[in-house]
Amino acid sequence: MNVVGIMYSEDLTKYDFGEGHPFRGKRFSDFLITFKQLGLDELPRLKIIQSSPCSFEDLLLVHNEEYLEMIRQGEKRYEPLSLDTPLRPGMFEAAKHVVGASLNALKYILEGNAAAAVGLGGGMHHAFPNSGGGFCIVNDVAICAEYLRKKEKIKRILILDTDAHYGDGTANIFFETSEVLFISIHQNPSTLYPGTGYIREVGRGDGEGYNVNIPMPVYGNDSCYELAYSEIVLPLVKEFKPEIIIRNGGSDPHFSDKLTDLGVSLNGLRRMGEIHREIMQISGSKGITLIGSGYNPIILPYGWISIILGLSDIEFSLEEPIPLPTWINDESILIQAKNFVKEVKNVHSAYWSL
Numbered sequence: 001m002n003v004v005g006i007m008y009s010e011d012l013t014k015y016d017f018g019e020g021h022p023f024r025g026k027r028f029s030d031f032l033i034t035f036k037q038l039g040l041d042e043l044p045r046l047k048i049i050q051s052s053p054c055s056f057e058d059l060l061l062v063h064n065e066e067y068l069e070m071i072r073q074g075e076k077r078y079e080p081l082s083l084d085t086p087l088r089p090g091m092f093e094a095a096k097h098v099v100g101a102s103l104n105a106l107k108y109i110l111e112g113n114a115a116a117a118v119g120l121g122g123g124m125h126h127a128f129p130n131s132g133g134g135f136c137i138v139n140d141v142a143i144c145a146e147y148l149r150k151k152e153k154i155k156r157i158l159i160l161d162t163d164a165h166y167g168d169g170t171a172n173i174f175f176e177t178s179e180v181l182f183i184s185i186h187q188n189p190s191t192l193y194p195g196t197g198y199i200r201e202v203g204r205g206d207g208e209g210y211n212v213n214i215p216m217p218v219y220g221n222d223s224c225y226e227l228a229y230s231e232i233v234l235p236l237v238k239e240f241k242p243e244i245i246i247r248n249g250g251s252d253p254h255f256s257d258k259l260t261d262l263g264v265s266l267n268g269l270r271r272m273g274e275i276h277r278e279i280m281q282i283s284g285s286k287g288i289t290l291i292g293s294g295y296n297p298i299i300l301p302y303g304w305i306s307i308i309l310g311l312s313d314i315e316f317s318l319e320e321p322i323p324l325p326t327w328i329n330d331e332s333i334l335i336q337a338k339n340f341v342k343e344v345k346n347v348h349s350a351y352w353s354l
């Protein structure tokens, strides 16, 4: 594979909810420091590229003007969008940098610079057209997909969401279209925010069968994810034949994450990047990967780097900074995952050859 462009800007660090909040802007500079400490900036196949903010018009691809104006006014008065998503002056501009990095990554591959690119900060999948929450103000994942549909007339887009949380905003935006296949692998929604993303939420109207939710049991480990890839993700990719694949999700499925209860190792995060590369190869498509989440600052840079290394097919030995817990390979976890995967196949066999 040729170069993988990684879109980064110092301005991303302004996407910061403040002291005591689990989403701080320092995550972006922490990533870059570790990336350089490991000497990865010297590899010719990984290229850090200065990203630029998106325009107001880009945001209108998904969000309505009243909502955007509400953020612009609300941030001056420190009004929260939701309990967990406080606004502070400058957040609207910072959000435009997040979306900008994702759109820059998309345009980078559309212009033929590479088969794959990374947008740092992206994956704001809890934002809806006229509301936000879950640390998300505007939905860059959906904006990228809408850019492809509206500006590039691309009709088969796959979004693979591997964030620990369900991408409820993204799912909602594409719930009634067959042009976007949304596959989400996330912690069992009865045990984690946002509390939706059950198997039977399959889409509606033209979109029926195009919303595929694969819940993972609490402590769901690398083996559980492999099962989801081989039994559901790969067959769906072969049948849907996407033209572009957007993957989103950072390091929050890691076993040490402080907000979630999954059991994925650094190697499991690398596998998320590898699977992205594999499904691009299978379908002959290009893709972008959007990385922003992660709530254990010790793991976050290593987790993000693992995903990027997997996507780029670069062998690089990374040691797990935190020892693997004893429960991580408990057999009962895989049994629960098998049951979830079986149910997904049962429900979606009405729409796909599963």
Ligand SMILES: [Zn+2]
Residues within 6 Å of the ligand: 163, 164, 165, 252, 293, 294
């Ligand atoms: Zn998350």
